């Protein structure tokens with residue numbers, strides 16, 4: 001996959017900022033038999049926090065196995081060749 005974008009200013013790509021403070025929220029979207037969605041979420045935190053939250057949530061709600069991940073990830077544009 002080519003993630004670069006060629007412009008008259010050169011080839012740039014967007015990538016996660018290694019110095020960014022990423023935050024994630026995982027939302028349980030499992031449905032009860034009557035079709036209602038659980039909707040409980042992990043709250044904002046790092047990746048380890050939402051993984052642990054989902055593990056514990058499924059432990060207390062054995063049928064809740066479907067989740068949606070919302071990621072707030074800082075990105076940065078990087079030139080393929082640094083301008084002089």
Ligand SMILES: [Zn+2]
Nearest residue numbers: 028030038064
């Ligand atoms: Zn749930």
